[in-house]
Amino acid sequence: MSRTWIWPESDRDHRAQQVSSYWLISIASLVVSSALTGLAADHAPASHAAHLIVVGIAYVGTYGALWFGKFALYQFVVFRRPVAEAAPEGPEGRTLIGDTSS
Numbered sequence: 001m002s003r004t005w006i007w008p009e010s011d012r013d014h015r016a017q018q019v020s021s022y023w024l025i026s027i028a029s030l031v032v033s034s035a036l037t038g039l040a041a042d043h044a045p046a047s048h049a050a051h052l053i054v055v056g057i058a059y060v061g062t063y064g065a066l067w068f069g070k071f072a073l074y075q076f077v078v079f080r081r082p083v084a085e086a087a088p089e090g091p092e093g094r095t096l097i098g099d100t101s102s
Helices: 015-043 048-078
Strands: none
Touching (some): 015 048
């Protein structure tokens, strides 16, 4: 896993949870992709060329959709950024930290 390179700002306090979530998502996507590709193979035309094309399209489409779904889960659930603490506010609601205006 290259989570340090891809998600460098993710919370490092929950490594066991991140690893178990990663493997759960990976195994679930394996099951879903196998089931959908198998379903396409069962309903594909009998001729060799047509069967190959239908199963190939199902395979690529399934993996493409799962890739986007897995990325969204990893980005927003598993390796999400920790919630930043709010900066203290001064008078008139202006932020004190990093405020360069006078």
